[in-house]
Amino acid sequence: MCTTCGCSAGEVKIDGDDPHHEHDHVHADGTRHSHDHGHEGEHAHDHGHRYAPVHSHAATHSHAPGISQKRMVQIEQDILAKNNAYAKQNRERLAERGIFTLNLVSSPGSGKTTLLCKTIAMLKGKASVAVIEGDQQTSQDAERIRATGAPAIQINTGKGCHLDAHMVGHAMEKLDLPEDSLLMVENVGNLVCPAAFDLGEAHKVVILSVTEGEDKPIKYPDMFRAATLMLLNKCDLLPYLSFKVDAAIEFARRVNPAIEVIEVSATTGQGMDEWLKWLEVGARDTATKKLATVDALKRRVAELEAQLGAR
Amino acid sequence: MHEMSLAEGVLQLIEDAARAQEFAKVTAVWLEIGQLSGVEVEAMKFCFDAVVRDSIADGARLEIIAAPGIGWCMQCSQTVPMQEVFGECPQCGSHQMQVTGGTEMRVKELEVA
Numbered sequence: 001m002c003t004t005c006g007c008s009a010g011e012v013k014i015d016g017d018d019p020h021h022e023h024d025h026v027h028a029d030g031t032r033h034s035h036d037h038g039h040e041g042e043h044a045h046d047h048g049h050r051y052a053p054v055h056s057h058a059a060t061h062s063h064a065p066g067i068s069q070k071r072m073v074q075i076e077q078d079i080l081a082k083n084n085a086y087a088k089q090n091r092e093r094l095a096e097r098g099i100f101t102l103n104l105v106s107s108p109g110s111g112k113t114t115l116l117c118k119t120i121a122m123l124k125g126k127a128s129v130a131v132i133e134g135d136q137q138t139s140q141d142a143e144r145i146r147a148t149g150a151p152a153i154q155i156n157t158g159k160g161c162h163l164d165a166h167m168v169g170h171a172m173e174k175l176d177l178p179e180d181s182l183l184m185v186e187n188v189g190n191l192v193c194p195a196a197f198d199l200g201e202a203h204k205v206v207i208l209s210v211t212e213g214e215d216k217p218i219k220y221p222d223m224f225r226a227a228t229l230m231l232l233n234k235c236d237l238l239p240y241l242s243f244k245v246d247a248a249i250e251f252a253r254r255v256n257p258a259i260e261v262i263e264v265s266a267t268t269g270q271g272m273d274e275w276l277k278w279l280e281v282g283a284r285d286t287a288t289k290k291l292a293t294v295d296a297l298k299r300r301v302a303e304l305e306a307q308l309g310a311r
Numbered sequence: 312m313h314e315m316s317l318a319e320g321v322l323q324l325i326e327d328a329a330r331a332q333e334f335a336k337v338t339a340v341w342l343e344i345g346q347l348s349g350v351e352v353e354a355m356k357f358c359f360d361a362v363v364r365d366s367i368a369d370g371a372r373l374e375i376i377a378a379p380g381i382g383w384c385m386q387c388s389q390t391v392p393m394q395e396v397f398g399e400c401p402q403c404g405s406h407q408m409q410v411t412g413g414t415e416m417r418v419k420e421l422e423v424a
Contacts, residue, residue, distance in 0.1 A: 073332055075418040079320040079342075161313060193313035196349065221396040222349045225410075254406040255397040257385070 013156040014171050015139065083197055086165035090172065090200025094183070098290030100283040101183040103199050105223055106207035107216070108189030111233045113141050115207065115266040116184055120148045122276060127283065128181040132171045134163040134188045141186065151175055162193040165200055180287045182279065191220040202282060203228035210234050210241055214248035221255040229260045231275065236265040314351060317416065318358040324418045325368050332423070337368040339422035345413035346380040347396050380413030 078084065094101050104112050113133075120129050131152040133141040138156070145152035153171045155163060168185060177183060185201060187194040195204075206227035208216055211234055217224040224230065230252050232245065245263065252259050262278065264271035325337055340359075344350050352375050359373050382393035384400040385407040391400055393413065399406050 070338060070422055070424050071334075073328055073334065073421040073423050075324060075328055075420055077324050077418050079317050079324070079416040079418060082320065082323060160316070162316070164316075192349075193316065196313060218397050225396055251397075257407050257409075 015153045083165050087198035087200040090169050098180040098287040100286040101201045103185045103201035103204045105187045105194045107191045110207045110209040118266040120150045130175045132185045168199045191223045195222040195226045205229045207231045210243040217252040224255045232263045235263045236268040314354040314358040318362040334423035336424040337371045339372040341374045341419040343376045343415050343417040343419050345378040345415040347413035348416050378415045382408040383411050
């Protein structure tokens with residue numbers, strides 16, 4: 001892993017990546033480091049030129065001759081600070097372009113990809129959807145998405161168990177995302193780790209299939225707490241199962257009192273209209289916010305031009 | 312959860328600080344870990360030792376400062392202690408709780424040589 005920009009190059013592969021190459025360079029402050037990176041795209045790396053203010057003071061002991069003096073260094077930084085900075089950058093870029101972005105999370109086999117394919121098919125002609133697929137290995141899911149006609153890019157995390165904001169930022173560059181579109185990020189099937197990693201999305205959407213246990217929300221509370229919406233998938237199978245829908249919703253609300261719930265079946269289409277409606281509302285809000293920003297900027301430009309004209 | 316990624320994040324922060332502050336050896340690391348952060352302290356210690364091997368923090372002592380879980384009970388309208396993210400209010404038993412503290416995952420300070 002590149003320790004300077006956090007580029008975990010070795011294992012992570014993004015579709016269409018240039019072969020990475022190594023080089024090293026010396027900064028103004030004399031530090032030298034080597035890292036490898038591709039040359040496509042404009043995603044800004046933080047190369048660690050800017051340091052958070054840190055303050056140090058000598059410890060009161062260790063004055064024995066021949067032993068170097070120990071000192072204390074205050075750090076006071078969030079362990080996920082680096083990821084969160086990349087996420088903020090992604091969020092700003094998406095907001096500027098009015099792109100409504102969802103981070104889809106679930107355990108493996110909950111039907112995320114099937115649900116996505118169905119969603120894309122139903123949105124055809126109404127909205128533009130692009131997909132970033134995360135899996136440890138293979139690009140099978142991206143191929144399934146591409147078969148629907150939507151652009152998709154696969155990130156293979158290698159040994160990694162989740163997507164991080166840095167990988168997603170690079171993938172976003174490779175997808176030519178139109179303004180006012182939808183971006184769906186299908187995270188690695190894992191109900192634990194992706195909860196902690198902000199990718200810059202508007203919302204996390206957790207998918208729970210009825211073939212799993214209804215107590216999943218309290219077994220994996222972090223994920224259900226991080227999500228805005230829970231899609232209860234494979235509801236067409238309910239007649240054959242002992243899954244208790246009310247109990248599942250009750251458990252989810254125990255962890256996250258504000259979580260919204262939609263019961264769906266990607267196979268029969270049950271509940272899909274409600275899910276599409278939810279998407280439409282989110283996409284409209286995102287586009288409105290972008291306009292508000294653009295309008296605000298235009299007004300500011302007009303004001304400045306007026307001032308210049310008055311001189 | 313994901314203690315290995317977090318341990319790598321800790322090492323990154325240490326290495327950034329080492330460049331800025333020009334120290335070559337870290338002998339102890341203090342982490343503040345909230346009770347509701349989802350971090351398993353024993354797993355964190357295990358991963359930390361593995362991740363810092365052959366780095367400037369090789370063999371460093373890991374000290375954990377635990378931060379208690381705190382929530383806001385919407386029924387009682389007051390701050391109460393929380394044991395789990397899906398915990399109930401110790402006063403009224405309600406699950407209408409908002410976590411307000413105990414999700415910290417921070418590198419506090421280092422002892423360096």
